[in-house]
Amino acid sequence: MEHAFQxxxxxxxxxxxxxxxxxxxxxxxxxxxxxxVKLTASAGEILKRCDxxxxxxxxxxxxxxxxxxxxxxxxxxxxxxxxxxxxWIEVR
Amino acid sequence: MKTAGSKYADMPKPLWLLxxxxxxxxxxxxxxxxxxxxxxxxxxLTTEEWFKVxxxxxxxxxxxxxxSGGEPLTRPDLEELIAEAxxxxxxxxxxxxxxxxxxxxxxxxxxxxxxxxxxxxQASSQELNDFIAGTDAFQHKLEMARAVKRNGYPMVLCFxxxxxxxxxxxxxxxxxxxxxxxxxxxxxxxxxxWAMHNKEQLLPTREQVERAExxxxxxxxxxxxxxxxxxxxxxxxxxxxxACMNGWGNVFLTIAPDGAxxxxxxxxxxxxxxxxxxxxxxxxxxxxxxxxxxxFRGYDWMKEPCRSCDEKEKxxxxxxxxxxxxxxxxxxxxPVCSKSPHHQELLDEVAxxxxxxxxxxxxxxxxxxxNMRTSKALIGDKPxxxxxxx
Ligand code: SF4
Ligand code: SF4
Numbered sequence: 001m002e003h004a005f006q007x008x009x010x011x012x013x014x015x016x017x018x019x020x021x022x023x024x025x026x027x028x029x030x031x032x033x034x035x036x037v038k039l040t041a042s043a044g045e046i047l048k049r050c051d052x053x054x055x056x057x058x059x060x061x062x063x064x065x066x067x068x069x070x071x072x073x074x075x076x077x078x079x080x081x082x083x084x085x086x087x088w089i090e091v092r
Numbered sequence: 093m094k095t096a097g098s099k100y101a102d103m104p105k106p107l108w109l110l111x112x113x114x115x116x117x118x119x120x121x122x123x124x125x126x127x128x129x130x131x132x133x134x135x136x137l138t139t140e141e142w143f144k145v146x147x148x149x150x151x152x153x154x155x156x157x158x159x160s161g162g163e164p165l166t167r168p169d170l171e172e173l174i175a176e177a178x179x180x181x182x183x184x185x186x187x188x189x190x191x192x193x194x195x196x197x198x199x200x201x202x203x204x205x206x207x208x209x210x211x212x213x214q215a216s217s218q219e220l221n222d223f224i225a226g227t228d229a230f231q232h233k234l235e236m237a238r239a240v241k242r243n244g245y246p247m248v249l250c251f252x253x254x255x256x257x258x259x260x261x262x263x264x265x266x267x268x269x270x271x272x273x274x275x276x277x278x279x280x281x282x283x284x285x286w287a288m289h290n291k292e293q294l295l296p297t298r299e300q301v302e303r304a305e306x307x308x309x310x311x312x313x314x315x316x317x318x319x320x321x322x323x324x325x326x327x328x329x330x331x332x333x334x335a336c337m338n339g340w341g342n343v344f345l346t347i348a349p350d351g352a353x354x355x356x357x358x359x360x361x362x363x364x365x366x367x368x369x370x371x372x373x374x375x376x377x378x379x380x381x382x383x384x385x386x387x388f389r390g391y392d393w394m395k396e397p398c399r400s401c402d403e404k405e406k407x408x409x410x411x412x413x414x415x416x417x418x419x420x421x422x423x424x425x426x427p428v429c430s431k432s433p434h435h436q437e438l439l440d441e442v443a444x445x446x447x448x449x450x451x452x453x454x455x456x457x458x459x460x461x462x463n464m465r466t467s468k469a470l471i472g473d474k475p476x477x478x479x480x481x482x
Contacts, residue, residue: 015244015246016207016208016245016246016274018183018207020181022153022155024105024151024152024153025105025153025155029155031155031156031183031207032183032208032246033185033207033208033210033246033248033274033275034156034158034185034208034210034248035156036107036155036156036183087317
């Protein structure tokens with residue numbers, strides 16, 4: 001299957017955006033000028049690793065270890081695509 | 093950090109805190125949404141009092157914070173407030189006219205942790221901008237917008253549209269592109285405060301609105317992925333109301349310069365409102381328990397046609413202030429809605445204003461500019477309505 005992302009690419013949160021844990025909401029959120037995206041638990045786990053250090057392959061590997069037995073590779077690629085379309089992440 | 097107690101677990105949280113630091117402003121925009129009687133509310137909160145507001149709202153879950161006014165730059169403690177807000181974990185937005193800004197201060201804000209700056213323009217040309225602003229500001233605004241970008245902030249440019257600049261939308265968008273804005277808000281004038289006072293002179297014609305909308309959509313396509321353009325249709329020309337404040341006491345908490353806590357920035361004018369002040373109460377009590385924040389929360393307060401309408405969860409019956417100003421009862425449906433029995437009155441009024449605007453024989457009334465002197469004159473000798481009980 002063709003993906004928009006390559007396994008060796010290192011995505012990071014787009015500058016001007018902030019990713020953080022919100023205790024009152026008990027979830028991760030993505031903050032940007034005058035707006036906020038409330039993230040699901042899995043989106044939070046993926047974006048947490050979009051730090052410009054992890055490659056996409058490494059993100060998948062780490063998540064597989066954290067959630068053994070779940071086939072999540074396609075979901076990670078798909079989410080990154082959506083995140084990219086929304087301008088939440090960038091690849092330098 | 094403490095999270096909201098379980099007692100209120102099922103209730104909405106004030107995710108958005110708007111801190112109106114001051115009503116002081118070097119500009120005089122006739123469309124300003126500040127209250128016309130703003131000269132009554134000049135006893136501003138102190139730095140310490142704002143710290144308390146920031147801390148308490150953050151504990152309830154507030155995440156987005158807007159510093160606005162008036163012109164927030166007139167507060168010398170703005171740097172301190174930004175630093176404290178950032179320390180607490182807010183995403184901090186500065187909403188400014190750029191007047192009173194310097195590059196030095198832009199840098200100091202960055203150091204304090206400011207996340208984003210929104211600069212408002214009155215128009216795309218110096219002449220019109222400075223006429224509307226009531227002061228020479230255009231060149232300085234251009235310089236400051238460039239400095240904002242130079243210092244690595246995401247930048248929103250905001251243009252409030254009305255009859256006098258609605259035809260400039262193309263130039264406005266070109267200006268935003270030249271200034272490398274990340275977002276552009278083409279904000280239609282909302283008729284509150286000074287804007288309501290100047291409605292006859294500000295309301296654009298339907299034709300103007302349609303032209304502007306087409307241009308905005310063309311640029312949205314063209315700039316996809318580079319610059320986001322928000323265009324809001326003037327609600328007087330719609331047949332469903334806006335979901336005002338996303339519901340009363342649902343997401344937004346505004347703190348006015350004098351410490352009055354408001355579910356929306358013009359709630360102060362509503363009849364029967366018992367004002368609450370952060371000087372007297374905790375934000376937790378104000379948000380969850382005060383009569384004011386529960387007044388139009390949820391759906392129980394509604395009258396027909398909203399009460400039995402299947403769209404009420406979409407728009408919450410529209411805007412309470414608009415219902416009050418245009419129908420005389422804040423519990424009525426917002427008359428923008430075509431299901432409102434008052435909708436025809438609104439259409440008639442708009443048609444009359446439009447006809448007058450296009451009729452050269454009707455002399456144009458002068459705009460009333462927003463400033464403290466005029467505010468005092470409009471208040472006349474009505475007594476001060478302070479909101480603190482202390
Ligand atoms: S709308 Fe104009 S006058 Fe009102 S606070 Fe903003 S800049 Fe000042
Ligand atoms: S009747 Fe009330 S709830 Fe229904 S669409 Fe109109 S304003 Fe909204």
